[in-house]
Amino acid sequence: MEYKFNEIEKKWQDHWKASKAYKVSNDSDKPKYYVLDMFPYPSGSGLHVGHPLGYIASDIYSRYKRLKGFNVLHPMGFDSFGLPAEQYALETGQHPAETTKKNIATFKSQLDKIGFCYDWEREVQTSDPNYYKWTQWIFLQLYNSYFCNTQKKALPISLLVKKYETKGCNTFTAEEWNGYSKLQQEEILMNRRLAFSKFGEVNWCEALGTVLANDEVVNGVSERGGHPVEKKKMRQWYLRITAYADRLLEGLETVDFSESMKEMQRNWIGKSQGAEISFDIVNGELSMVNYEPSDNTAPFTIDHSPLTVYTTRPDTIFGVDFMVVAPELELVQQIKSAEQTAAVDEYIAYVKSRSDVDRMAEKKITGCFTGAYAVNPFDGKQIPIWISEYVLAGYGTGAIMAVPCGDERDFKFAQHFNIPITNIIGSYFDGTAANPTKEALLENSGFLNGVKMTEAAEIILQQLEEKGIGKRKVNYRMRDAGFSRQRYWGEPFPIIWNEGIAIPQDAATLPLELPHVDKYGPGPSGEGPLANITDWVQPGDLPPASGLPPASGLPPASAGGWKRETSTMPGYAGSSWYFLRYMDPNNANTFCDRKASDYWNQVDLYIGGTEHAVGHLLYSRLWTKVLYDLGLIGYDEPFKKLVNQGMITGKSFFFMLDNGGNKIISYSKENAANTTVRLKYGHQFVDNSGKLTKKNLEKQIADGLIELPRQEIVWEKEGDEEFVFVKEESEKMSKSKFNVDNPDELCDKYGADTFRMYEMFLGPVEASKPWDTKGIEGVHRFLRKLWRLFNDELKGKVWTDEKATDAELKIVHRTIKKIEEDTEKFSFNTAVSAFMICVNDLFDARCYKKEVLEKILILLVPYAPHIAEELWHQLGNEGSVLDAQYPVFNPALLVESTKEYPISINGKVRANLSLSLDLDQKQVEEIVLQNDVVIKWLEGKAPKKIIYVKNKMINVVV
RNA sequence: CCGGAUGUGGCGAAAUUGGCAGACGCACUAGACUUAGGAUCUAGCGGAGUAAUCCAUGUAGGUUCGACCCCUAUCAUCCGGACCA
16 A cells, blocks of 8 residues: 555545544643744735744644643634735735735645644634724723833723822822813823824835834835835824833743843843933023923923933043034024024034935934033033934933043044044043943043942942932833824724824724725825725714714714724734634633633743744733733733744855846856846756756756746856856745745645655754755655555555564654653754654564554654554554553663773773673773773773763773 | 854754764665666765774864863854944
């Protein structure tokens, strides 16, 4: 009987589906285990071989855990809201709901083909109204909460209102509060809500017609599509993630993520400790200046100290040679002197003309003196105040004190504008480059002379606080997360605007469904497509049908009283909590029953790519913390352990063009400046030395596998052979790069089991590696060999019921130990090797015994479920091999009484010696000294020392 | 420029974490059975040498009886953050 993998796999996949083999219950007395994959965005191009890498790993682990007696939750779903579907709709006119539905069907059939053990009854789709109903609901929880700075947690905003009504706060009394208009009160509350709306500078992308979050902007252009992004002032929704900065940092200590992943999140949060210091200003005409405080701080005003800078190095205050203020700050207008006004205005105009992209591309040193001076509070020195684009308005106070001897940028600026430099760090500063040391003993620093910098910081901080001109300050690089998009294909906000006041929709009327539209173009004045649907924006209904709370007392929209928010939520909204919905996917009464979330608890194992390090992972951690604070779930970190699968890169090949660009020549390093041309497909036809023969190329073109380049090829000749050299490069897989392999085809050709095992065999899950189908044959051979242990092509069944010998059991138990260890530590590539060794050994031993084979199948079922299930039944077993008893490793079988010890002399192995394991040091020494090889090497001299490491080796030191 | 990671055959990679480097697989070579084989089996496969043996884990040092593994310096590649004061 032959190994007909196609039939076998089809048979079992159908059977699993029909028998609901992977249905998971929330009610079980087994311990739980939750394995989660980062759910995919269902793009139009389907899965490529890179996608399933993580899915296969998680599938293996889930099946393994199930065999080990756990109730395993291993769900799958789709992150189905998002930009590409809408872009596609714009281009083709197809409704995103339609294309998304189609794409999901494709993805599901591809996934099923690989034989994953998902419980599809728990599938979630973020664009499904039954799902986004709860995304909207959680948004309302965020909207109705604030971050309490003393308890360091989210609390209902109603508590804050009560406090204001009865006690007031630092900035206003209860009487004042109660006297405020509704609008004033709402504005104050808006400044505290976790989901809030404000006018702010946003990353506006004209080409995409929407606002982007900071992590969606890379080097000044949009992450998706690479379109230019500009700053624009708009009313936007935000999540107050900055309030959680510290808890997001602390939480990292409690989870098992890779160090680099944690580091990336820490960098993104960018916590820095320093001080805000205020300087008096002279020579400008000013009284008191109100500047906008940095995010997330109470208004901070210091009388008669108008220039406040943020620094992490207060110890360098005597080295301040100039100040730099961000040109955008209002303060600049107030302090510029009459003589400098023209120059300052001209410079500001110049800065405005430069986009972020310009600034990133060419980093010029520019700036302008304002004519004003700040006064150093410690020595009275007058310090010129400059403006320059290198100081960012959005960070700290938007102003810095420049210490050229210690800061590279300040140094270059001082050099460029010939500002004299004060050296406060003595020999650490050589006049040619700044030195950011903290070790120097201060010089030229008044009362701090001779004090070590690390200690000086504390002294200065104390004096600043005493004098009331400064305070300690922690700053974060992270900004509040932009939460609205001027797009169609996302969750609508359950918010209704009335005269500048945001009114949350009555939760009982959710979901607020996305209305159907025919056009996806942007709405008026930067609004999204939803703004075009006037009868949705302002329906004539009265509450509650409109979703307005009954008590709002507002007139119907037809009277012009109110309108809906027209932007939609960003892609990360739905993905910030999906792991909770899997636990209780069909609950119509709540997002996830507390009983379900308590049972499944945290995700034990989360597998996905590194690309979500700062986006998705931070946002889902934030949402989890808020839900926890509000008592809706029982834990504040969603993912216990995170494994990042590496990216599988595709192999691309390039020809080189000659100088005219008309002819294709061999690739060579010497002409590296020449342009290259991509060989479209054909990576399997290039040999190891990078040679592509003419014969080969022509054959593949005839078979329709390669697209011929337009240019003429100049062949090189050697004997009869004509060929060109091509360059190989690993790149991210993408259709446009012609380097994609499709998992469906590989499953058809070799079978899903081979495909699964081969992806694992490729290398460690975490490592990035180039895709190469060449090795897949080897894995396929292994499975066929396994098959032949049960069935012979001619003889048919070969397995027997005979009892296994000790030698055979030894092979099995060695394998049990190895597979169990490797699976536990995610070393799937070595586990596959262990299977191969095991099957080879059994084959060599002609061991076809059921007793032995059965155990191997149980070990194998996580890796190659179809063949394992098939053979399991061929052995006459009932039920699924997944419900079998996991074989228990018996160490007694592997214990040996003697061992081959390598004997080395001065570390170099010279002989082997079989020794009994229960010998002691003395006995070993005696035996070793009688060994012929050792005697020869010793040449009659006594050895200095004999080192005997039990179970390992013996070393004779001469 | 800063941070993180990684450097082992022609290729993907192993190495019980300091103890015989290169398991397992691909590719390659020779042979067997075959009408044939892109099926299967056997043997070989880091480099030099007929051989004993010597040299090899990016490079240079160090610790150790013994180093792919630990320490120092240096180079290279990949990933992330980059005017954050």
